[in-house]
Amino acid sequence: MKKRTYTDHPLNDQNQTTAIIKVEKKPRRNDAIGWVIGALLVVFFTIISVGRITLIGQFIDDVIFTFLFGWFKYLLYFCCLIVGLTIFLGVKIKIKRRVRWMTICFIILTCWLVSAILLIYQFSQNQMPFFDQQSFLKIIKAYIKNWQNASIFSPEALKSITFVGFNGQWITLGAGGGIIGNFLAGVFSYLTIFGSVVLCVILYLGWFSWVFTGSFWGLFLPKKRRANKGIRVTKLWSNKAKKIKKPGNNSIYQSLNVPDDEFFTPQQVMHTTESSDITIQMPSYTALHDQQLIEDLIADDFVGKKKTKQNYVKFDDYNNQPPQQRRDNNFTSPQDFSYPRTGGTKKPVVPQPEQYIQPRNRRSGLNSGFDDNRNINDLPVYSSAFGQNVDLNEARNKLNSQADITPFGKIKREGQQMPSPAVEQTSLYDESGEVKDFNQPREPETFINNGPIQSTAEVERPGNDFWTAPPKPQPKVEIFEQPRRNVVIDKREPVVTSRPPVFNNPNYKLPNLTLLNEKQDNANNNEQNKMAAHNKALKINEVFQQFNIAASVQGVNIGPTITKFEIQMQPGVKVNKIMSLENDLKYALATQAIRIEAPIQGKSAVGIEIANQISNKVTLREIMERIPLEKQDKKLLVAIGRSVNGDIIFVELDKMPHLLVAGSTGSGKSVCINTILSSLLLRTKPSEVKLLLIDPKQVELAVYNNLPHLLAPVISDTKLANPALKKVIAEMERRYSLLSARGVRNIEAFNLKVAPEEKLPYIVIIIDELADLMMTAGKEIEDSIMRITQLARAAGIHMIIATQRPSTDVITGVIKTNIPSRIAFAVASSIDSRTILDQSGAEKLIGYGDMLYAPAGQNIPTRAQGAYISDDEIERLVEYCQSQQETSYDEDFLNIENNHNGGNNGDLTSELDPLYQEIKNFVILNQKASTSLIQRKFSIGYNRASRLMDTLEENGVIGPQNGAKPRDVYIQNIDLDDNDY
Numbered sequence: 001m002k003k004r005t006y007t008d009h010p011l012n013d014q015n016q017t018t019a020i021i022k023v024e025k026k027p028r029r030n031d032a033i034g035w036v037i038g039a040l041l042v043v044f045f046t047i048i049s050v051g052r053i054t055l056i057g058q059f060i061d062d063v064i065f066t067f068l069f070g071w072f073k074y075l076l077y078f079c080c081l082i083v084g085l086t087i088f089l090g091v092k093i094k095i096k097r098r099v100r101w102m103t104i105c106f107i108i109l110t111c112w113l114v115s116a117i118l119l120i121y122q123f124s125q126n127q128m129p130f131f132d133q134q135s136f137l138k139i140i141k142a143y144i145k146n147w148q149n150a151s152i153f154s155p156e157a158l159k160s161i162t163f164v165g166f167n168g169q170w171i172t173l174g175a176g177g178g179i180i181g182n183f184l185a186g187v188f189s190y191l192t193i194f195g196s197v198v199l200c201v202i203l204y205l206g207w208f209s210w211v212f213t214g215s216f217w218g219l220f221l222p223k224k225r226r227a228n229k230g231i232r233v234t235k236l237w238s239n240k241a242k243k244i245k246k247p248g249n250n251s252i253y254q255s256l257n258v259p260d261d262e263f264f265t266p267q268q269v270m271h272t273t274e275s276s277d278i279t280i281q282m283p284s285y286t287a288l289h290d291q292q293l294i295e296d297l298i299a300d301d302f303v304g305k306k307k308t309k310q311n312y313v314k315f316d317d318y319n320n321q322p323p324q325q326r327r328d329n330n331f332t333s334p335q336d337f338s339y340p341r342t343g344g345t346k347k348p349v350v351p352q353p354e355q356y357i358q359p360r361n362r363r364s365g366l367n368s369g370f371d372d373n374r375n376i377n378d379l380p381v382y383s384s385a386f387g388q389n390v391d392l393n394e395a396r397n398k399l400n401s402q403a404d405i406t407p408f409g410k411i412k413r414e415g416q417q418m419p420s421p422a423v424e425q426t427s428l429y430d431e432s433g434e435v436k437d438f439n440q441p442r443e444p445e446t447f448i449n450n451g452p453i454q455s456t457a458e459v460e461r462p463g464n465d466f467w468t469a470p471p472k473p474q475p476k477v478e479i480f481e482q483p484r485r486n487v488v489i490d491k492r493e494p495v496v497t498s499r500p501p502v503f504n505n506p507n508y509k510l511p512n513l514t515l516l517n518e519k520q521d522n523a524n525n526n527e528q529n530k531m532a533a534h535n536k537a538l539k540i541n542e543v544f545q546q547f548n549i550a551a552s553v554q555g556v557n558i559g560p561t562i563t564k565f566e567i568q569m570q571p572g573v574k575v576n577k578i579m580s581l582e583n584d585l586k587y588a589l590a591t592q593a594i595r596i597e598a599p600i601q602g603k604s605a606v607g608i609e610i611a612n613q614i615s616n617k618v619t620l621r622e623i624m625e626r627i628p629l630e631k632q633d634k635k636l637l638v639a640i641g642r643s644v645n646g647d648i649i650f651v652e653l654d655k656m657p658h659l660l661v662a663g664s665t666g667s668g669k670s671v672c673i674n675t676i677l678s679s680l681l682l683r684t685k686p687s688e689v690k691l692l693l694i695d696p697k698q699v700e701l702a703v704y705n706n707l708p709h710l711l712a713p714v715i716s717d718t719k720l721a722n723p724a725l726k727k728v729i730a731e732m733e734r735r736y737s738l739l740s741a742r743g744v745r746n747i748e749a750f751n752l753k754v755a756p757e758e759k760l761p762y763i764v765i766i767i768d769e770l771a772d773l774m775m776t777a778g779k780e781i782e783d784s785i786m787r788i789t790q791l792a793r794a795a796g797i798h799m800i801i802a803t804q805r806p807s808t809d810v811i812t813g814v815i816k817t818n819i820p821s822r823i824a825f826a827v828a829s830s831i832d833s834r835t836i837l838d839q840s841g842a843e844k845l846i847g848y849g850d851m852l853y854a855p856a857g858q859n860i861p862t863r864a865q866g867a868y869i870s871d872d873e874i875e876r877l878v879e880y881c882q883s884q885q886e887t888s889y890d891e892d893f894l895n896i897e898n899n900h901n902g903g904n905n906g907d908l909t910s911e912l913d914p915l916y917q918e919i920k921n922f923v924i925l926n927q928k929a930s931t932s933l934i935q936r937k938f939s940i941g942y943n944r945a946s947r948l949m950d951t952l953e954e955n956g957v958i959g960p961q962n963g964a965k966p967r968d969v970y971i972q973n974i975d976l977d978d979n980d981y
C-alpha cells in the first residue's frame, strides 16, 4: 500500500494556499468509550487470569499463557496490564512493524532460553541425558504431562474443581518456556543441551544488536561502520511549558513537547514520528487535530444548509500566523478562534460567519475511510443554500471574501492579488532511504540525506531568547480617506536623541514550511527518463563494443536533471580509453551535455553523466522537510540541492565556514543565494542571525529589504560595500575581545555562558556579484574579505560570495585560499572551471541550477541539482518575517551611509524630496507612519521611503522608531495650510 504522508494529501495537490477546514464542537472522540471498555476488559482478564480467579481465569491461564509461554507468562501479564492501563488513561502507542517482529523474536528467544536452562538443571539432577536420539520427543511429552498435571485438566483438579478462588500451582517446575520454549529447546538439544543454550545466547546477542544498531552484526562492528538504525522511541506530549524539549542526539528516546497553547504543523509531528519506531502519544497531546480535521473534511459530504454552531478556519492561514498576530489581528470574521481540544478546555469564541459547507454522514458509507486516490474535486457536490450547485472551490472563494483573511493573517487590501504558489516540478525519488553523512568527519560538515523526515518549521528552540523588549502587537494598517481638519494638537515630546533598544519580538515564530510550494508529482517525467536511460545505456554499450572496449553499463542513477551511468571495465582496460570516447558518446547519444567522471568517488567505476530528457525541479521545501531530527537545532543549516543519486544535500554554514558561488549568467547563482537565504529565514529568528546583503546588481536581493534580520538596508552602492565590510571587521574584533574576556574560543561557547540578552547573533554576509565590487575598490575589498574569511569563523561571521566572472582578477588567489568551499554553476570554459574549482568540469554543466559542489577538503566535487525557490515563495517568506517584527537596523551600519555621504545626516531638509510635502500630509491626515506604508502608497523604493521617514522624524512630524510599535505622529488633525514643518 502506498505510504501516506501529509504532503501526499489530496488537499495539498490543489495548488492552493488555503484549505477550508471545519471545526466543530467535538468534546469527546466517538471511540473513547470503546477504548475505556477495551482497557477495562484487558485489565479484568489479566487480573483474573494471573490470579487464577474463577474457572475462566484458570482456563485462560492454563490454556493460553502457561501452555504457550510457561514462566514467561508473568511478563506477558504485566505487559497486558500496562497496555490496559495506558488505553484507559488515553495514552496511544504506535509501533512499527519491525518492532513487532523484534518483540516476537524476544518472546521466542526468551522462552527458548528459559527452557534450555531448565534442561541443564534437569541434567544436573540426572533427569536428562546430555545427548539422546529421543530427546525431542521426551522433552515434549514430559512438558505436556507436567503441564497437564499442574493445570485444571489434572485428575485431582477435575475432582475438586473450584469456580472462584485459587486453584492449582502458580509455578510448575516443568513450565519453563512453555511449549514454544520446549519445542525449540527440544529441537536444538540435538546440538547437546549446552549447545542449545550457547546458540540461543548468540541469537540473543544478535537480537540486542538488532535493537540497538539496526542490524544483527551491528554491535560487533567498529562504531564507524555501524548502521545506527537502532529503534527510536518518540514521546509526543504537550503542556504549558514554553520551550520544546530538545530531543537527545544519540539517545533512542526523544520527546516532542509542544506548548499546548500553540499550534504546529502536522508535518512537524508526522515527520518526527516517521523516524520513530515507537510513538507514544500522551493524553495531553492534541496536535493531530489538524490532520484529523483534514481527514474529516475529506470524509464529509458537503451541503449548503446553514447551521450556527460551527466555525470555519482557513487552515493554512491560521497555521501561518504567529500566535501574537492571531490574537491581535482584527479579523472581520472569525475574530478569534481556537481548535477545540479533547477535553474541551478551550472553546471557540467566534462571531459565526455564514456557512456554506456542512458535514453529513460523518464517517459513514462512501466517506468513512480515507482514500489515497481521491481528489478534492472528486468530492460529491450537493445543492447549496444559494439554489445552485456549489463546489468546494466556490465555497472556498466565497468564504475568503467573507472572512477577509489573507494567507498571512493581514487584512486583505482591496484589489490586491494574493500570491498563489507557482507549480513546481520535483522529482519523485525514493524517500525511504536513510541518513547518510556525506563527507563526515571532514569539514565542512555536509550531509546527504534521503532519510527520516523532520520538519523544522515552527519548532521553538530552547536557549534562544535574546530578547530585549516585551512583546509588541503588530499594528493594523488602515487608511482613512476623509481627513479631519482644523484642530491642532501638538503632541511633541522632548526629542529622544538616543536610539531605542533593538526590539526583538519574543513571540517571533519561525515561518512554516507551508509557505513554500509543494513538490510536484513527477511520476510521468520519471517514467520517461527511466525509459530514455534504458535506451541510452544500450547505446553506450554499443559504443564500447564498436571501439572494442571491454566495459559496460553496470548501474544507472536517475537524478532530477542528470542521469549517471556507472561503467565497469574489465581488468586491463585503461580509464583513459573511456575518457577519449567522449566525443563518440556525444555523437551516439546525440547530445552535447556529457560529463565523464573517472573514477566515481569511492567506487571502481567510471561515471558518465548525461542530461535527462525532462528535468525536474528540486524544491526548497522538499529538502527542508527532510532535515533529520538531530540537525533541527542547527541554526546555520542551509539547503543546497539534490545529488545525482537523488540524495539531499545540505550544509552547515558555520562549519563551511565561507562559500564561493560562481557561474556564468543565468546558471542559477541567484536562485542558490535565495535558497540559502530562505533556509536561514526558515530556521532562524532575527535575534539569532543577522544578515548583511551587498547587491551591486541592485535587483537580486532588493526583495529582502524589509527583513527584520537585516543589519543594514541592502547595500547596492558599491562604494558603501567596503565601509560595511570594515564595520563587520570592527564587530569581529569587538567579538574577539568579548570572547577572550570570557575565556572562550568561539561564539557557541560564548552564547552558552552569557545571559540571553547578551548572546551574539551569527552574522552572514552575502555579496551577490563580487566582480562589481572588485572593479570599484579591488584591493580594499580583497583585504576586507581576507580579514573576514581568515578570522571570522570563531566570531560567528560567515561569508557567501557570488560572481558571474570567474576570472583570476575577481576570484583572486587570496580570495580562493580563504574560501575553501565552492559551488560552480555552468561556466563557459574549462579555464573558468579551474578558477573556481581548481579542476575542469563546470563547463559541461547544463545550467538552470546544475552545479558542482565542492566543500572544503573534498577533491572530487559532487554534481547536484540546486534547490529552487520562486520569487513568490521568497515574497511570502519575507512578508511573513516582516509581519512579525519590524526592521531595526544596526546604528553603526546606518551611519555608514551617512558618513559616506559626507556626514550630511543633519542636513536632511536641505534637499527635500519632491514627494516630501505630499507624504507629510498623508502621514498627518492618516495618523500613520511606516516605511512600508509609504512605499506601498506612493510606489517608491525602500531607500527613498526610509530617507523620507528620517526627514519626517528630523522635522518633528513623527516620533522615532520604537520596535514593532507604530511610530507616533506628533501633529494631529492639523490644518495643513497653517503648518510649516
Ligand SMILES: Nc1ncnc2c1ncn2[C@@H]1O[C@H](COP(=O)(O)OP(=O)(O)OP(=O)(O)O)[C@@H](O)[C@H]1O
Residues within 6 Å of the ligand: 617, 618, 663, 664, 665, 666, 667, 668, 669, 670, 671, 672, 804, 848, 849, 850, 865, 866, 867, 868
Ligand atoms: N535550481 C534551479 N532549478 C531550476 N531552475 C533554475 C534553478 N536555478 C536557476 N534556474 C533557472 O535559471 C534561471 C536563471 O537563474 P539565476 O537568476 O539564478 O541565474 P544567475 O546565475 O543568477 O544569473 P545572473 O548572473 O544573470 O543573475 C532562473 O530564472 C531559473 O529559471
